[in-house]
Amino acid sequence: MDYFNIITILVLLAAAFGYINVRFLKLPNTIGLMFITIVFTLVIFVISYFDSTLLDAERYIITQIDFKAVLLDIMLSFLLFAGALHTNFQQLKVQRWPVLVFSTFGVLVSTFLVGVSVYFLLQLLGLQVDFIYCLLFGALISPTDPIAVLGILKKAGVPKKLEAKIVGESLFNDGVGVVVFLTIFQIALLGTGEVETFDVFKLFGQEVIGGILLGGILGWITYRLMKSINDYDIEVIITLAAVMGGTLLAHHWHLSAPLAMVTAGLIVGNDTVRNASMSEITETYVDKFWELIDILLNTILFVLIGMEMLVLTFKMDYIIAGLIAIPIILICRYLSLLLPINIFKKKLDFVPKTNLIMTWGGLRGGISIALALGLTDAMQRDLFLVITYVVVVFSILVQGLTVEGLVKRFKED
Structure with missing residues (x-):
């Protein structure tokens, strides 16, 4: 079966499941698609006892499908650019300092807290796992997923200044989280004695700062090109070329493609740049094109997440570890946000219960699963993949369905 056939089947499933969700379940697309796919896969499991063809x-x-490569190397760039393009730049500019601290300091603190907590949890369950691998799990589960967050928060009625914090953090912290993961991955692979402190800072600086600089340059070039012509067809293609070409350059130069695409998307989507470079019809076409890309890739992604349960090694102690890890990870996220929120809350007038809403609204998604799939067998891949999957499913189905009610409750208070 070639890739065209596989893509066709995925699109057909996404269309069918999307129709069922919109027609009958009426859940947010990300939640509905993953729920239907999981149910579909479970039904196939039952049918397989009689006929294993399906x-x-x-x-x-x-x-x-190499889920890790497809998501991190291809889909993520398109999804992050589309998300950043439609982000409220003015609100994000006001909230830039807390967003910066949340997406760097918050990720690092959460990585350490989750790593330590999960290490002792696994010891109590009789699962002997090296601390460095638990830290690696902390790095892959700490970033919130912008793909899951963006779609759900729009329907939750979150106050704009709080939405800017959550969305801004999720747009940037996945890029930072991937770099933290890669750094710990190298240490785990080579051993602490083989990795110099300078190499760690070099990798972090190159990936993060280099990615943001590349995104800034791409955004500026895209703006200048669009400003110099007035042809909406070509201008849409220019934005597409910026994402595809920028992703290739980021991979070639070992820079963070996610951070590059977020930066480029924020620049191109900025109201000032829009007014200076796009006619009204161009703006409409650019927005609609990227909305369609966003919806299409999201539907395929969450169908894939639901189907990934086929690669899991289900053991009872793995599942128990995953279920206990859910409250641990939520508590660690809450604690990692405490200091940044206390530093900025008076100056920026945070809405009540910001920490609680950011903790519950910080969803995990495909990025965590993709990173878990990149672990080696020696790093307890099967164990951490099951734990990650349990956390992600809970995050999207339970947190995603209840975050709207949580926001409304605190609005009334």
Whole structure:
């Protein structure tokens, strides 16, 4: 089966599940699609006891897809650019300092807290895992997923200044989180004696700062090109070329493609740049094009997340560890946000219960699963993949469905 056939099947499933969700369930797309896919896969499991044809076909499809490469190297750039393009730049500018601290200091603190907590949890469950691998799990589970967050928060009625914090943090912290993960991954792979402190700072600086600089340059070039012409067809293609070309350059120069695309998207989507470079019809076409890309890739992504359960090694102690890890990770996120919120809350007039809403609204998604899939067998890949999957499913289905009610409750208070 070639890639065209696989993509066609995924799009057909996404369209069918999307229709069922909109027509009957009426859940947010990210939640509905993943829920339907998981139910679909469980039904196939049951049918396989009588005839394994469907299960074999689904398992074949999922084994032919390198989820980590597809999401981190391809889909993520498009999704982050689309998300940043439609982000309120003025609100984000006001909230830039807390967003910066949340997405750097917050990720690092959460990584350490989760790593330590999970290490002792696994010891209590009789699972002997090296501390460095638990720290690696902390790095992959700490970033909130902008893909999951963006779609759900729009329907939750979160106050604009709080939405800017959560969305801004999720746009940037996945890029930072990937760099932290890669750094710890190298230490775990080579050993602490083989990795110099300078190398760690060099990698972090190159990936993060280099990615942001590349995104800034791409955004400026895109703006100048769009300003010099008035043809909405070509201008849409220019934005597409910026994302695709920028992603290639980021990978070639070992820079953070996610951070580059977020930066470029924020620049191109900025109201000042829009007014100076786009006619009204161009703005409409650019927005609609990227909204369609966003919806299409989101539907495929969450169908894939639901199907990824086929690659899991289900053991009872793994599942128990995943269920206990859910409150631990939420507590660690709450604690990692305490200091930044206390520093900025008076100056920026934070809404009541900001920490609680940011903790519950900070969803995990495909990025965490993709990173977990990148672990080696020696790093307890099967164990951490099951824990990650349990946390992600809870995050999207439970937190995603209840965050709107949480926001409304505190609005009334």
